[in-house]
Amino acid sequence: MVRCAFCDADFEAGPGDVLLVCPYCGTAQTTTGQKFKDHYMIRVHFPQSEAQRTLLDWCSKQLGAPQDLPVKAKFVKAKLIFYPFWISRVDADTTYHGMGKDAKFYDEWPQYRGAYKRIDFYWKPESGRFQRRYEINVPGISDIDEDIKNFPIPTRAKEYFSHAHAEEFDGQVLHSQVGQDDARELAKKMAYDRQTALILDEVDKIESRNDNIEVGETYLIHVPVWELEYRYGSRTYKASVSASTGYVIESKYPRSMAFRGMAIFGGLISLLTGAGLIYLALQVGMLVGGGMVSGSLLSIIGLALLYKGVSRKEAKERI
Numbered sequence: 241m242v243r244c245a246f247c248d249a250d251f252e253a254g255p256g257d258v259l260l261v262c263p264y265c266g267t268a269q270t271t272t273g274q275k276f277k278d279h280y281m282i283r284v285h286f287p288q289s290e291a292q293r294t295l296l297d298w299c300s301k302q303l304g305a306p307q308d309l310p311v312k313a314k315f316v317k318a319k320l321i322f323y324p325f326w327i328s329r330v331d332a333d334t335t336y337h338g339m340g341k342d343a344k345f346y347d348e349w350p351q352y353r354g355a356y357k358r359i360d361f362y363w364k365p366e367s368g369r370f371q372r373r374y375e376i377n378v379p380g381i382s383d384i385d386e387d388i389k390n391f392p393i394p395t396r397a398k399e400y401f402s403h404a405h406a407e408e409f410d411g412q413v414l415h416s417q418v419g420q421d422d423a424r425e426l427a428k429k430m431a432y433d434r435q436t437a438l439i440l441d442e443v444d445k446i447e448s449r450n451d452n453i454e455v456g457e458t459y460l461i462h463v464p465v466w467e468l469e470y471r472y473g474s475r476t477y478k479a480s481v482s483a484s485t486g487y488v489i490e491s492k493y494p495r496s497m498a499f500r501g502m503a504i505f506g507g508l509i510s511l512l513t514g515a516g517l518i519y520l521a522l523q524v525g526m527l528v529g530g531g532m533v534s535g536s537l538l539s540i541i542g543l544a545l546l547y548k549g550v551s552r553k554e555a556k557e558r559i
């Protein structure tokens with residue numbers, strides 16, 4: 241338990257949480273009770289019912305989804321979570337010297353233009369400079385779902401954090417396990433890595449480099465995500481939908497019996513044809529190469545289709 245330095249209420253915080261948001265008054269504060277001012281949010285534009293409708297609409301358009309999904313699906317859980325992210329503006333200016341691979345071409349074949357009899361590869365010194373401005377995004381919690389971590393945050397739409405707005409949707413505002421100084425340090429390292437990637441597109445070996453990386457404005461932003469769960473038939477399916485854009489971050493959905501049946505049927509046909517081709521190839525020594533290869537391929541396709549048809553594991557799709 242922690243006591244809020246601003247409203248005196250006690251609230252829960254984990255051992256790793258370093259930047260806390262009081263669930264009663266909404267004040268962002270350090271563990272020593274200092275107020276943190278650069279605190280923003282993305283507002284909710286998709287209330288629960290709209291997020292649910294968007295999700296079912298999206299799911300029903302997926303391959304093999306049952307047609308009655310939007311009618312028969314029943315939501316059993318809907319929770320709005322505000323995830324913390326640190327956003328840093330980073331200006332990077334890097335000059336480098338390195339070695340690039342190059343090639344000399346000799347004796348073009350007269351009948352094949354662009355083909356040469358002899359190619360000599362050699363190292364060539366190269367240098368250059370990259371000046372870039374980045375907006376680096378560091379998640380405030382470590383065990384965050386990969387899909388939520390990577391979905392784009394519309395930072396242009398940011399507004400100052402409003403406790404009243406989060407409460408209106410009964411949203412849970414998560415504490416950050418990363419402090420501002422650590423976030424800046426991480427952002428600097430990530431910008432350095434991006435510069436490295438740019439250089440390695442130009443040269444194969446970096447001989448020397450000079451980096452000037454400046455971390456500018458770094459703020460905390462809470463991004464709303466609907467964690468939804470619905471029941472269809474005898475199973476439940478989970479999904480995450482952005483509450484600001486309606487973007488389906490991640491979702492599982494059922495597949496219809498008809499789709500399963502088709503996959504099983506197609507799988508059996510491919511498997512039988514593949515086995516037949518392999519058998520023929522073995523009997524008639526001639527076509528061994530081609531027959532074996534296409535036979536094996538068809539068998540593999542058959543097995544994959546069979547797996548898709550038989551497996552009861554719900555499919556997961558991304559956009």
Ligand SMILES: [Zn+2]
Pocket residue numbers: 244245246247248249262263264265266267
């Ligand atoms: Zn408080």
